[in-house]
Amino acid sequence: MTVDLWGFSGSPSIGLPLRPSGYFLLLGEIALLLALLLIRQDWAKIRRQVDGWIREPSFLLLLLSAPLAAQLFMIRLPAPSMLVIPGVPQGVEGSAFSIFGAFPWLLAAGFLGGGPAIVIAFVGGLARSAWETHSILTPLHMALVAALVSWLLRQNYREWLGRAGRNPLIAALIGGLALGTLGSLEHYIYSGGSFYDALDFTFSLLQPTYLAALIETGIAGGICLWLRNSERIPWYSPQRIVVGPYNRSLAARLLSLLVVVGVISSSVLLIGDWVLAQQAAQDLIEKQMLQTSDQVSSTIPYFIQTGRSIETHIAEELGPAVESSNVSEEQMKSFLRTIAFFRTLAVFDRDMNQLAVYPAEGILSEGTPFELGAALDAALLGVSEEVVLRPDREAASARLAFVAPVRSLESNEPIGAIVGVTDLDTNPYLLPVMEIIQGLAPGQAFIIDADGTILVHNDPRRLMLTFESSEAGINQVVLETAPDGTRRLVNTNEVSGYPWRVVVTVAQSEVQKLALQIAANLFVVVLAVGVVMLLAVYLISRRLTQPLRMMASVAQSIARGNLEQPVVGEGQDEIGRLAVSFERMRRRLKARLDEMGLLLTASQQVASSFKLDESLPPILAGIKDLTRSDFVHLALSPDETINFHMETYTAGDDPGNWAALDAQILELCETSGRFTL
Structure with a gap:
């Protein structure tokens, strides 16, 4: 958390939405604000109102103070680490709020009215937009929240709902919830990437966004509540208190009660469902990642040991021929045919001269790659090594060269070296691994060496590139930032006995996608049950209250002196x-x-x-x-x-x-x- 006393640093700028839906939202909010200001009013009345506002010193004072209040004494909440905007090479700062940011328009809503509050909030939102959010929607959102709070403060209902709406603190907190929701919508509209990337970005900033909005409006609501109770300002008070429409009939009472209880219970249920769905999706994807990395990493040691054993066997068989410098192509050909492991075989003498190579058009036919130089030196010293060679252009993996010494049968001293080259994507011992890597969805799995060079990948363009793996992600799943700015889950599993690693990555947006699929079914069920229950309660309440409505009509007739209308009723219950x-x-x-x-x-x-x-x-x-x-x-x-x-x-x-x-x-x-x- 940081404190910035002056929030006007930097150059002001206001950007347009990145998503097409943002333009529809922009036009809709502009139309809504104009409707709130102009509906059911003639231009003469509007001019009189504007003239009255201009002549009101308090309105001008609040209007001038709104930009300053919006950007002075800024407190910035911490943002999730390493978070950037998807599709935009730009970091994300934590949500910020001003201690007195909401005070001018909330004060205007309390004693000037809804129109002045909307105008003052819009002006304050312009300052917040230019120096903080850089969103053209920010002033519109603040104006809409001011309209909502003004409407709540002017409720003249007698019941507890009306009293709660007229309370400045409660009305301000409700406005804070609305402001947090609209702010989260801004994060979605001003982010790139796919729908699920933007959704994940929005949810990652959900908590600080709501917290900043609630604190800012809550402070202003507390100050206005004290001013109203101390009668220091002429706060609005309705002249006539009436019964709310939800309390004017028994059916309306039952229906409104069910709506309130249903909305609260459904909200709790849906929030809990979403949290559980996210956790379940996270667990499922992490489990799949760990299982994939374990399967791939457990196969590689067997592949390496098999290659070493086969090459050692071939070196023993070719020992006499190497010692006599008489290695035939037929011998090499027979080894490749009988043992389906290597793609190319080459034999070198102690002077690193190539004695034979098969096939003739293989990778070693045009000379010895420079990567093999150090490995051949080590082999002539009696040490076996494996060297990664660059792949073909259309290959799905790199090539691995097994280099082993050829020893004399008499002295057991190295007299040459044998090189066996295999393609990792076509080697029969790695076919199960390739099937796992190629078929992994969602996400990607690949193999890197000790330097982070990608050896096997389902995208050939990524081969031989460097992947920087975090030590924190070894044998566990960690959250990192991808090069495109999106968040991703990364699991790194070390290959036992060999300096290779298996890396599995899944975009964090896939968690949101799976969670949405899990939660969508329950959401549809809750929505359908809610609609059916509302309709059923309305019809049942109408039927149950029909005798009461009829008796009320008869009572009114009796009060008018008419005793001819009978009361039709039966049953053993209280109404009957x-x-x-x-x-x-x-x-x-x-x-x-x-x-x-x-x-x-x-x-x-x-x-x-x-x-x-x-x-x-x-x-x-x-x-x-x-x-x-x-x-x-x-x-x-x-x-x-x-x-x-x-x-x-x-x-x-x-x-x-x-x-x-x-x-x-x-x-x-x-x-x-x-x-x-």
């Missing part, structure tokens, strides 16, 4: 019992109101007229409706003392001629009181 109880209450309330209405009607009729034939029929009709009877019949018993004859009044139709029983029923009522037929 509630519906039955609600319907019972409605009926009782309606009956009570009907009774009161009947009494009121009777009182009004009696008060309006003392004539029974005018006042009683409406009362009887009300009784008929209240009791849901077919007809109501009233019989007044006669009184002879006052010369009153029996009178009857009826409401409704008398289907059974019950009026004929009036006298008998009156007599029973007089003797028995109440009478029910």
Whole structure:
């Protein structure tokens, strides 16, 4: 970690994206910012707003301080070692943040509004872009984050989500997460190489990018929270607090709760899945690399020992012929035919004169290569050696010359030397090795000598080039930087008893590719299950809350005085019992109101007229409706003392001629009181 008090050192520059997707993102973000500033506004209103901003001293002060705040007191986090941009010969510095970088636009978002905050953040982003990131997307990203934070600070919802959004620290941290995500997207767009190379580069800088963004916005959020609580500035406060749309119905509550829980659990699951997929892919590739290097390195000693043994045997057979300087071509030819190991054989005397060579058009037919000089001297001293010779242009490997002394049968002293040359890619004892090297995917495997010269490689252009192997990678897998700037895994395995090494390299992007393939299946499953669950919960919640919505509608009708709408509900659960109880209450309330209405009607009729034939029929009709009877019949018993004859009044139709029983029923009522037929 380094501290830079002045972040304006160097020449300012802003570059364009390296990937075509960056231009689409650039145009999309510009369109989004223009929509945020201009949507649903006329030009006259925009001019008035701009004039108001210009006349506001605090806006001008924050606007002028934004570039300085963005580049002063810079703290740079350490970057991964030996990391360069893929496809670009340029090193990577660690992610940097300014202590007060986010303070101007966050302060403007709190008491000036979203428009000024976007403008101030854009100006600060220009300074950050010119002297730090050199990305044209940086000011746009900071402006978008300022718009997001301004929107959060102006939420007028009553619930805890609204209160959390109005908290400057929480809103700033959410903006920091968004800024870290957009910064990681910049790393991808401004890197070369393949898709997986850029993805690996982005993930390698993921932690410092998010950490820098969260620290910068968190510091500004903490300062603004203190300013708001201490009431030192006129911080925005909504005049009217309302219920959030996610809390206005039971179905919305259930759905929003499931969405929140689902997003959190799915995020944790997907992050865990990605981490495990990366680890599994890393383990699989490292295991494959170690297995490949072990297989190749275990075959080479057997090949070397076999070549030495064969050449020693040939030297013993040719001893008498060399001593007499009479080596025939037929002898050489027979050895090559019976023992399929060498491609070319040559015999030299003690004066290093070539006695014979077969085939005549072989590598040794045009003279002795200079690489063999020291080996022939050693052979004439009785020491066997192996020498690497340059390959043919189209060969897939170098050539190996086995040099062994030819000894006298009598004195056992060296009297000459024999040279056997074999191509490493066509030698039958190395065919399994070549199959492994040629068929290795992903990655490359090759063989180097003690000087790092590549002897066997599936790419002929790499032969005889030098590979600098790290001692840290011997018998284990280490992470290194390739010449093209990408990262790669390297494993070096020493050949037992011989100064050769087997090197296996795999691009780190292959780990990301394999991890993406592993994690993609679970991602698709989680996404599909999430969509199905949301749809199912929405439909189930609609069905479960339908009785509640119906009862709420009935309650509103009752409040308006309408008791005719019934409550339809059944079941033994809580909602079913509630519906039955609600319907019972409605009926009782309606009956009570009907009774009161009947009494009121009777009182009004009696008060309006003392004539029974005018006042009683409406009362009887009300009784008929209240009791849901077919007809109501009233019989007044006669009184002879006052010369009153029996009178009857009826409401409704008398289907059974019950009026004929009036006298008998009156007599029973007089003797028995109440009478029910």
